[in-house]
Amino acid sequence: MHSHPSRPHTLSDFTTALDQLRGSVLTMASLTKHNLQNAIQGLYERDDDSCNHSIADDEEIDLLEIQIDREGIEVMSRFQPVAKDLREVISSIKIGANIERIADQAVNIARRARKLNEHPELPELHHLDSVIKLALSMFEDATRSFAERNASLAVELKSRDKSLDNLNKDLTNELVNRMQDDSPNLPSYLNMIFISRCLERIGDHASNIAEDVVFAVRAEDIRHLGK
Amino acid sequence: MSTEKNPTLVLTDDFAPGEVNFIKVDNFKFFYGKKEALHGINLEIPSRRVTSFIGPSGCGKSTLLRNFNRMNELIPGVRHEGDITIHGTSIFDPSVEIIALRRRIGMVFQKSNPFPMSIYENIVYPLRIAGQNNRFILDETVERCLRSSALWDEVKDRLHESALGLSGGQMQRLCIARAIASKPEILLMDEPCSALDPIATAKVEELIIELKKDFTIIIVTHNMQQASRVSELTAFFYLGNLVEFDETRKIFTNPSKQQTEEYITGRFG
Numbered sequence: 001m002h003s004h005p006s007r008p009h010t011l012s013d014f015t016t017a018l019d020q021l022r023g024s025v026l027t028m029a030s031l032t033k034h035n036l037q038n039a040i041q042g043l044y045e046r047d048d049d050s051c052n053h054s055i056a057d058d059e060e061i062d063l064l065e066i067q068i069d070r071e072g073i074e075v076m077s078r079f080q081p082v083a084k085d086l087r088e089v090i091s092s093i094k095i096g097a098n099i100e101r102i103a104d105q106a107v108n109i110a111r112r113a114r115k116l117n118e119h120p121e122l123p124e125l126h127h128l129d130s131v132i133k134l135a136l137s138m139f140e141d142a143t144r145s146f147a148e149r150n151a152s153l154a155v156e157l158k159s160r161d162k163s164l165d166n167l168n169k170d171l172t173n174e175l176v177n178r179m180q181d182d183s184p185n186l187p188s189y190l191n192m193i194f195i196s197r198c199l200e201r202i203g204d205h206a207s208n209i210a211e212d213v214v215f216a217v218r219a220e221d222i223r224h225l226g227k
Numbered sequence: 228m229s230t231e232k233n234p235t236l237v238l239t240d241d242f243a244p245g246e247v248n249f250i251k252v253d254n255f256k257f258f259y260g261k262k263e264a265l266h267g268i269n270l271e272i273p274s275r276r277v278t279s280f281i282g283p284s285g286c287g288k289s290t291l292l293r294n295f296n297r298m299n300e301l302i303p304g305v306r307h308e309g310d311i312t313i314h315g316t317s318i319f320d321p322s323v324e325i326i327a328l329r330r331r332i333g334m335v336f337q338k339s340n341p342f343p344m345s346i347y348e349n350i351v352y353p354l355r356i357a358g359q360n361n362r363f364i365l366d367e368t369v370e371r372c373l374r375s376s377a378l379w380d381e382v383k384d385r386l387h388e389s390a391l392g393l394s395g396g397q398m399q400r401l402c403i404a405r406a407i408a409s410k411p412e413i414l415l416m417d418e419p420c421s422a423l424d425p426i427a428t429a430k431v432e433e434l435i436i437e438l439k440k441d442f443t444i445i446i447v448t449h450n451m452q453q454a455s456r457v458s459e460l461t462a463f464f465y466l467g468n469l470v471e472f473d474e475t476r477k478i479f480t481n482p483s484k485q486q487t488e489e490y491i492t493g494r495f496g
Contacts, residue, residue: 006485006488006489006494007489007494008494009492009493009494010493010494010495011493014493079493080451080452081492082451082455082479082480082491082492083479083480083481083482083488083491083492084481084488084492085492086479086480087480087481219480219481
């Protein structure tokens, strides 16, 4: 179910402040997606420059997290939001924190990619493809569910997170086996395991974002269900 | 609005009021001349709880409040349909004496209205008009009511000075003290803090929370934060209809009706 934005507040500054907060979250998501793409490009194209960009640009994302917190607190103190406005502010702040963690994972991937680039490419590198594809699509859809206030899309992300966990587990097992057969390349296999683990964490954060979107749109708390 | 359209209150398990339908409003309509100001309200208010009435000006919340102690009957040309019962007895029953009814239902107004007499005489006034002149009982009542309204420490040394010398916040708390002097069961408050500064407002709100142990309190307020701070139940009125009635935390986090959401989030008009 898409929740359509309702009419603006009588006090137009309130609407402006909420729009500003929303815009900051979407900007942060967009920059993070770019950083992730740089890290993945650095990995596949063995391009240290792309990795370095991803690492350097993380600072801007950190600053945006702080900005989102500040804007959220300002909305709360100036306008005392209630109901869906309050849920949107709380969710935006929490989503900002999750995006920041995703950006940190982009930095971790970039650092591991630089290490991989120091050695010859392993044929198993492309075994990461499906993990990368699923993790990136989860983050993109989490962002889209927030942008469109699409709770159904957000709910669907939870099941994809389980698939990502399984992909990561299978790949890790495979790489551990390869380590035993190909010990000279052990550091590279280890770096690939770390990268897969980073991607699995990105799925977790995307799933957290989805939970916050469901809370903002439907006022339902779907965290820790079925555990 | 028809009867079946009125919202039904479903309380959560951890909400255990003394008596769920202490005050019962039954398909109540109210007319100022030909104008129908309330359109068939159904509402059950539990005892010893704070219930807020919110809604834009002219929505009927004060009209309903003033019906509980039949104050509206002072206005020429008014009439009602339906019924309001308190503890199962209709307040419109011919056997009900209005003075006795108002003794059971205290009221505090937007503008504090102390009488031009001493602090002491303000509080004992309801007792004196009921024929009570026993000095011991009057003294005891003054201390009890001033302590209950958190005013005792501030005025105990000047009980016989004019009430008109008190600050705005103190005057309003004096009026609350006077309203509870006759030991009513219900306390009606019509925007009791709208003329007070934030500190005086906080003191009155603290008092409201304290008083709910002994009284059933209904408060009309335009201050959403006040409704969410002091009340456990909130009723939202619009154009003479009761749109939504639910636990306050539900109303202010996830209201069921779009009109309620638009009003409390400031998207009205």
